[in-house]
Every structure is written in structure tokens, then in C-alpha cells.
Amino acid sequence: MSRRLVRLLPLLLAGLAMSAHAADELPRVVTKDGRSALFVDGAPYLMLGAQANNSSNYPAALPKVWPMLERLNANTLEIPIAWEQIEPVEGKFDFSYLDALLKGAREHKLRLVLLWFGAWKNTAPNYAPIWVKSDNARFPRMRTSDGKAHYALSPHARTTLDADKRAFTALMQRLKADDPQNTVIMVQVENESGSYRSARDFSPEAQKLFAQPIPQPLAAKTGKSGTWSQAFGKLADTAFNAWYIARYVDEIAAAGQAIKNLPMYCNAALSDPFGPAVSGGASGGPDWPVIDVWRAAAPHIALVAPDIYNRDPKAYAKYLDLYARPDNPLMVPETGNAAEYARFLWPTLGKGAIGFSPFGFDDTGYVNYPLGAKELDEATIEAFASKYRLLAPAARAWARIAFEHRVWGAAKMEDGGDQSTTFGRWKISVQYDLWRFGERDWTWIKTDPSPTKGKPVGGALVAQLGPDQFLLTGSDVRLRLDDTSGGNGMMLRVEEGHFDAQGNWVFERVWNGDQTDYGLNFTGTPVWLKVTMGTWK
Numbered sequence: 001m002s003r004r005l006v007r008l009l010p011l012l013l014a015g016l017a018m019s020a021h022a023a024d025e026l027p028r029v030v031t032k033d034g035r036s037a038l039f040v041d042g043a044p045y046l047m048l049g050a051q052a053n054n055s056s057n058y059p060a061a062l063p064k065v066w067p068m069l070e071r072l073n074a075n076t077l078e079i080p081i082a083w084e085q086i087e088p089v090e091g092k093f094d095f096s097y098l099d100a101l102l103k104g105a106r107e108h109k110l111r112l113v114l115l116w117f118g119a120w121k122n123t124a125p126n127y128a129p130i131w132v133k134s135d136n137a138r139f140p141r142m143r144t145s146d147g148k149a150h151y152a153l154s155p156h157a158r159t160t161l162d163a164d165k166r167a168f169t170a171l172m173q174r175l176k177a178d179d180p181q182n183t184v185i186m187v188q189v190e191n192e193s194g195s196y197r198s199a200r201d202f203s204p205e206a207q208k209l210f211a212q213p214i215p216q217p218l219a220a221k222t223g224k225s226g227t228w229s230q231a232f233g234k235l236a237d238t239a240f241n242a243w244y245i246a247r248y249v250d251e252i253a254a255a256g257q258a259i260k261n262l263p264m265y266c267n268a269a270l271s272d273p274f275g276p277a278v279s280g281g282a283s284g285g286p287d288w289p290v291i292d293v294w295r296a297a298a299p300h301i302a303l304v305a306p307d308i309y310n311r312d313p314k315a316y317a318k319y320l321d322l323y324a325r326p327d328n329p330l331m332v333p334e335t336g337n338a339a340e341y342a343r344f345l346w347p348t349l350g351k352g353a354i355g356f357s358p359f360g361f362d363d364t365g366y367v368n369y370p371l372g373a374k375e376l377d378e379a380t381i382e383a384f385a386s387k388y389r390l391l392a393p394a395a396r397a398w399a400r401i402a403f404e405h406r407v408w409g410a411a412k413m414e415d416g417g418d419q420s421t422t423f424g425r426w427k428i429s430v431q432y433d434l435w436r437f438g439e440r441d442w443t444w445i446k447t448d449p450s451p452t453k454g455k456p457v458g459g460a461l462v463a464q465l466g467p468d469q470f471l472l473t474g475s476d477v478r479l480r481l482d483d484t485s486g487g488n489g490m491m492l493r494v495e496e497g498h499f500d501a502q503g504n505w506v507f508e509r510v511w512n513g514d515q516t517d518y519g520l521n522f523t524g525t526p527v528w529l530k531v532t533m534g535t536w537k
Contacts, residue, residue, distance in 0.1 A: 047355025161248050193282065246297035250299065291323070303331055324353070334357060430460045433458075479522070
């Protein structure tokens with residue numbers, strides 16, 4: 001036994017060293033071959049998130065946050081940390097909340113995404129300290145086109161940027177000192193920046209800048225030239241505001257990353273995805289019409305991300321299309337917490353998203369209907385928890401698979417119609433509102449309507465592991481696989497299983513007979529299936 005231990009000791013020490021090295025490795029967003037992944041501890045990580053309500057960012061409220069994350073099977077908490085909270089008196093910092101937050105997250109084995117509420121939160125400076133909000137001479141507001149004061153802080157004020165940046169770098173210094181294990185894996189810089197009721201700042205300084213040619217990096221990114229009006233036409237005011245807000249945000253992010261180089265992102269209040277390319281969301285924020293402006297202006301921002309509170313499945317799918325770009329990894333940092341939003345997890349992951357996070361999950365009793373649920377009852381929580389329960393043990397495995405393989409997802413549309421895609425020779429079809437046995441065209445036996453008929457539930461997720469092999473899951477859905485090459489396709493083997501802690505597939509049982517004769521039928525409790533296809537002659 002002693003000789004065996006001597007032989008194994010170098011391997012054990014090497015394994016410990018590798019684990020320690022991975023733990024020391026900073027989180028980062030990696031893009032390769034058009035796919036992106038969030039690497040945490042040296043490996044791809046899928047963020048199964050939940051965002052707490054805005055005012056749950058105090059030590060006294062945290063006991064009402066942790067139990068909800070556990071009920072959801074989430075692995076990541078998104079939660080605010082406010083400028084007014086850490087610098088209530090100028091130059092004097094208080095990190096007691098951050099200390100409590102880090103301690104609680106580690107105890108509950110959760111990762112954190114910190115949401116920096118600085119000069120902008122839902123476009124307003126409500127979370128800036130009183131000494132900032134009340135001194136409009138030092139920290140000026142935007143001016144409207146008729147010269148009146150606007151509620152939003154001006155992105156052109158150096159004094160505001162310097163103060164905001166000083167507080168943010170103090171936060172990052174504290175993280176560097178107190179979070180060597182990288183409990184915090186990402187930071188959101190500002191929140192839904194931009195402005196409503198005025199497309200931009202019309203102060204004398206802003207007017208001079210607006211009359212100048214667009215900056216060279218933006219011209220190179222977009223292929224446009226001339227003044228803002230010449231280059232962007234009807235979008236000029238929004239693009240101008242976007243450039244200077246993004247430059248402001250990028251300087252803050254760069255200063256923070258110089259201290260601790262965590263991935264940082266910005267979230268967007270959205271305009272109509274089918275409307276004209278003139279922002280109807282927060283003008284100047286990273287709304288879809290100005291993503292190119294933000295990508296050019298903010299190189300230190302890993303991604304811009306949509307806050308999706310639209311229950312229309314076609315609109316939801318369009319937002320995913322607009323933000324899933326080769327130069328912009330997809331993440332949904334906020335979405336509604338009503339049960340019908342849960343099915344949108346499948347197409348979000350099917351676009352290769354690095355994370356998904358419904359908003360407003362804690363036990364404080366606050367709800368944000370009509371954006372989200374009227375009540376966080378058991379059925380609403382379970383709509384998300386059932387999917388997270390399947391994905392949580394497989395989060396690392398799925399993140400790696402999505403980084404290395406083609407993936408696709410779908411959610412039930414309002415008409416409940418079929419959806420499909422092709423992977424090489426194989427067509428994968430998704431059908432809704434069917435019992436697990438039988439066909440739609442059966443007329444010889446009386447059939448009651450499916451219990452999901454008319455309900456906003458159902459979706460599927462697919463990864464192609466090889467030319468003829470697929471990993472499938474979904475909820476309240478039927479999947480079919482058909483040969484598009486004219487051959488006789490068949491399922492050679494359908495395995496139900498799960499992934500172990502190392503990301504290895506663990507076989508549980510084979511589906512056959514009734515379980516495969518009518519497609520692959522998933523209930524409201526999803527499972528993993530590994531399917532190998534073949535043909536017969």
C-alpha cells in the first residue's frame with residue numbers, strides 16, 4: 001500500500017496544482033470559430049442565473065435571496081451594488097455589504113455578477129450618492145433641445161466620469177483583495193444607460209461635438225463618414241448619445257480591469273425589434289440599432305446584452321437574433337419571471353448563450369407585473385426550476401458542448417406551429433400540444449385535447465455531437481428526426497442519461513418501443529437524451 005501511495009503521490013500533487021491554477025485563473029469570455037463561452041476556473045461555464053430585486057442589495061435582505069436561488073437550482077446570482085451604497089460620503093468607502101454578499105455566496109456555493117448602479121440605473125442617476133445628485137453645477141444634467149434641464153446626467157461631464165470611476169475602481173480594489181477565488185465572475189457597468197424623453201444632450205458642449213465628423217474608429221466599424229447627421233440620418237441623435245455614453249462606460253471598465261481583469265458587460269433597455277432602426281428604447285444605451293456604435297466605442301466591454309421583457313415569442317426570438325453576433329456573445333441578463341418566459345431558455349441556449357437570468361427572484365414579496373409574474377407562486381418558480389434542475393449538474397458540460405458544437409433551440413410560438421432545422425442530412429422537427437402517444441391524424445380513436453393546448457409552454461434544445469449523433473432535451477414538446485437525403489432514417493439508439501461532475505455522459509436507460517414510435521416526447525420535467533441516427537435499406 002505504501003509503495004502504491006508513493007507512485008500516486010506525484011499525480012495527486014499535480015492534480016492539486018492544476019486545480020489551484022484553475023481557481024486562480026480569472027474568468028474571461030472566449031470567442032472561437034464564431035462561438036463564445038464564459039470561462040470560469042479555466043473551463044466553460046453556463047450561467048444559470050437569477051437577478052434579485054433592486055432593493056435586495058443590503059445585508060438585511062440577503063437572507064430572503066439565498067433560499068430562492070436554491071429553490072431555482074441557480075448557480076449564479078446577479079445583484080446590484082450601488083454607488084450611493086459604497087460612497088455615501090465623498091472619498092469615504094463602505095464595503096460592508098460587499099463583504100456580506102461574498103460571504104453568503106460562498107456559503108451557498110453560488111457565483112456572483114455584480115451590477116454597478118452608478119451614473120445610470122434605468123437611465124436615471126437615482127443610485128448615485130446624494131452629494132452627486134444634489135450638485136448639478138459640478139455634476140450637470142443633460143439639456144433638452146429647448147435648453148431645459150433633463151433628469152439624466154450628461155455623459156460629457158468629466159467631473160461625473162472621474163467621480164464614478166473613482167468609486168468603481170475602489171470597488172475593484174476591494175474585489176482584488178477580498179475575492180481571490182473569483183466568486184464574482186462578471187461585472188455589469190452601469191444599468192440600462194441612455195435617456196428617455198430626449199434623444200441626447202443638447203448642451204453647448206454637446207452641440208459642438210455633434211457638428212464634428214464622427215470618430216475614426218466608428219467610421220472604420222460602420223463604413224460611414226461625415227458629421228453625425230450625414231453619417232446616421234434619423235439615427236444621428238441616438239448614435240451620438242450612444243458613442244459618448246459607451247466611451248464613458250468603457251473608460252470606467254478599463255480602469256476597473258486594470259485592477260482586476262474581470263469580463264464586463266452592459267445591458268440594454270430595448271426598442272421594437274421589428275421597428276425602424278431609430279431607438280425607441282433608452283436612447284444612447286446599447287439598444288439593437290446602435291450595437292455597432294457600442295462595439296466600436298467600448299472595446300473593454302465583452303458584450304452588450306438585451307433585457308427582454310416581451311412575452312411575444314416572435315419578438316423574443318428576434319432579440320436573440322439581433323444580439324447573437326460574431327462580435328457580441330449572447331447573454332440574457334434580465335428577462336421576465338412569469339412562467340411563460342421559462343420556455344425561452346431553450347432558444348436562448350440554442351443560440352449559444354453564456355447565461356440566462358430572470359429578474360426579481362427573491363422572497364421579499366415584490367413583483368414587477370406586468371413585466372413579470374403577478375405572484376412568485378410554486379408553479380411560477382417550478383417553471384424555471386425544472387429546467388435549471390436538469391441543467392445545473394450539466395452546466396459545465398453544456399457550456400463546453402455549445403462552445404465546440406453547433407446548437408439550436410426553439411420555443412412554442414403563439415400559434416403552436418411546428419418548427420424545424422437541419423443538421424447535415426438530418427431534419428429535426430419540433431411539435432407541440434401532443435400527447436406522448438399517437439399521431440395528430442388519428443381519427444379512429446377519440447382523443448382529448450392535450451393539456452398544454454393554448455398554454456405558453458414548450459421548447460427544445462439540440463446539440464450535434466457528430467454527423468449522426470445528437471444531444472436533446474426539452475419540455476412539453478415532441479421531437480422528430482428525419483433523413484433529408486431521401487434515405488430511410490432510423491434511430492439506432494436513444495439513451496437517457498445525465499452528466500457527472502467531470503462532464504462525462506452517464507448512461508441510465510435506453511428508450512425504445514412506445515417511447516420512440518411517436519417521436520421523442522418530453523414532459524414538463526425535462527431529461528437528457530443522446531440519440532444516434534442511421535439508415536436502413
